[in-house]
Amino acid sequence: MAEDKLRLGALELTSRLIHGTGKFPSSGVLAAAISGSGAEMITLAVRRLHLDGDHKSELEALDLAAYTVLPNTAGATTAAEAVRLARLARAAGLSNFIKIEVVGDPMTLLPDPIATLDATQELVADGFTVMPYCSDDVSLCLRLAAAGATAVMPGAAPIGSTMGVLNPFNIRAIIERCPVPTIVDAGLGSPGDATRVMEWGAAGVLVNTGIAYARDPAAMAAAFAAAVSAGRSAFLAGLAEHRPAGGYGASSPEEGVPAALVPAIR
Amino acid sequence: MSQAWVGPSQSEVGRARRAQLRIARLYFVTDDATPEESLPALIRDVVAGGVEMVQLRRKGVDVAELAELARGCRTICHDQGALFLIDDHVELAAAVGADGVHIGQTDLGPIEARAQLGADALIGLSTHSSEQVLRAANQPVDYLSAGPVHATPTKPGRPAVGFEHVTAAAMRSNLPVVAIGGLGRGTAAAAVSAGADIVAVVRALSQAPDPKTVAQDLKAELEAARSWVRLQVNGEERKCPPGASVLDFLERVGVAQDGIVIERNGEILRAVDLGKTELTSGDELELVHLVGGGKDDG
Numbered sequence: 247m248a249e250d251k252l253r254l255g256a257l258e259l260t261s262r263l264i265h266g267t268g269k270f271p272s273s274g275v276l277a278a279a280i281s282g283s284g285a286e287m288i289t290l291a292v293r294r295l296h297l298d299g300d301h302k303s304e305l306e307a308l309d310l311a312a313y314t315v316l317p318n319t320a321g322a323t324t325a326a327e328a329v330r331l332a333r334l335a336r337a338a339g340l341s342n343f344i345k346i347e348v349v350g351d352p353m354t355l356l357p358d359p360i361a362t363l364d365a366t367q368e369l370v371a372d373g374f375t376v377m378p379y380c381s382d383d384v385s386l387c388l389r390l391a392a393a394g395a396t397a398v399m400p401g402a403a404p405i406g407s408t409m410g411v412l413n414p415f416n417i418r419a420i421i422e423r424c425p426v427p428t429i430v431d432a433g434l435g436s437p438g439d440a441t442r443v444m445e446w447g448a449a450g451v452l453v454n455t456g457i458a459y460a461r462d463p464a465a466m467a468a469a470f471a472a473a474v475s476a477g478r479s480a481f482l483a484g485l486a487e488h489r490p491a492g493g494y495g496a497s498s499p500e501e502g503v504p505a506a507l508v509p510a511i512r
Numbered sequence: 513m514s515q516a517w518v519g520p521s522q523s524e525v526g527r528a529r530r531a532q533l534r535i536a537r538l539y540f541v542t543d544d545a546t547p548e549e550s551l552p553a554l555i556r557d558v559v560a561g562g563v564e565m566v567q568l569r570r571k572g573v574d575v576a577e578l579a580e581l582a583r584g585c586r587t588i589c590h591d592q593g594a595l596f597l598i599d600d601h602v603e604l605a606a607a608v609g610a611d612g613v614h615i616g617q618t619d620l621g622p623i624e625a626r627a628q629l630g631a632d633a634l635i636g637l638s639t640h641s642s643e644q645v646l647r648a649a650n651q652p653v654d655y656l657s658a659g660p661v662h663a664t665p666t667k668p669g670r671p672a673v674g675f676e677h678v679t680a681a682a683m684r685s686n687l688p689v690v691a692i693g694g695l696g697r698g699t700a701a702a703a704v705s706a707g708a709d710i711v712a713v714v715r716a717l718s719q720a721p722d723p724k725t726v727a728q729d730l731k732a733e734l735e736a737a738r739s740w741v742r743l744q745v746n747g748e749e750r751k752c753p754p755g756a757s758v759l760d761f762l763e764r765v766g767v768a769q770d771g772i773v774i775e776r777n778g779e780i781l782r783a784v785d786l787g788k789t790e791l792t793s794g795d796e797l798e799l800v801h802l803v804g805g806g807k808d809d810g
Contacts, residue, residue: 268804268805289805290802290803290804291803291805292800292802292803293803294798294800295799295801297745297799304803305804315802317802334775334780335802338773338801
């Protein structure tokens, strides 16, 4: 397993869990969760500085240098806004990575696929390592990969919904068809959701709300880490294929059942 | 940070008054030492000389007696396009159709005054300390006065706060700042350099042998003074002294440069350029940093 790394451009990660940093009750809880998850990559957003009052950050308990920062363009509703936020994020000097997020519908927070593709093209041309958060659509993911995305990040369910994988067929199709790593983002609510997509061969998952809103975020972060690891191991081990009922036969030998019990079973 | 108060139900009248306030430079506050019968002619002269705002201030006079004088002064001001405000007496301001009222820290509060006068009236508030400026932040106020800059017989016993308080008010509030207290020719420009938008004078005009000429001189002095630069910073109006660089501005608002990305008029500034980039009026700055999550995160 030592060789099983997640490759994102020039970067190699051992942990396939990307950790979100929003909505945590405190900086200390956030730091404990990230630490408990073993995540090596964390997301950050670009926001205006509050000019008045204290400038205390929810990130103060974190050593940002210990992680690869994946800034996002959350808040953008157009490709131009996403491009602008990406450039501001890069100017902060922490990372050349960008997770494109362009919300197309404020009600569901589902992404705008066309704006996402436009922003991907522009930011790839500008030298960013681009990881677009996108709809769970295989054609779109192929287009994003062709446009130079380093990975695609289809949503399992609407952001923050914790509804799990709403369209397993689509997510599996993307994993199988896409030439770049598929990192399942958004909507994963339980460690079981993460295991499921990892078993299918997802390259990684991004989790935020499922950890941040757990009763014990640090313990849940560790549970997600174990789940991602279990799912990855299962994928590498090769799942037994589904067969029609009884296809592989019973697990226990059918021969040699003591005769006296046979009538009772039947 | 005080924001300009915008009435929820402001009409054309309120909009016109606030537009006048925004461009006003010279404010005449009447002197108790001026005999009542001389006031109309004095106001006519100083407004003709360039005064854009007049405040009728009479201490220890019965409100009923003041009404007639106030109506006369209002007519003179309005005929010549100047704003007319009344000190302290909120009901009187409403009754005589003044453009607004100026209240002190011990008078009726801005919220009560606003409730009585409605959205269209201008309300000015005296401040003598930074705390009072900050406290005005969420009050329905249109301008702040800052003073007394110098000790003045108009306000016996009140210690002078100097130009430092004018600067503090300009830094801490987006509202127009009126410097007041012993100001006149030779000191008016210094008040503008310290951050005042408007300079209020009392004796400089009330005791002038030729008030119109002095008003003209003061107006010329104010117009020649280099006023503070007005910026939009993260969508808020901000002010800074002329010649200030982006780095100077950050230091003044107490923001550490570390981890902050600054965009000026759509262009990201390199850290090495912050000290070299001089701010000019109308500049739009965005100050951003990386924070946890964002509402849209997975």
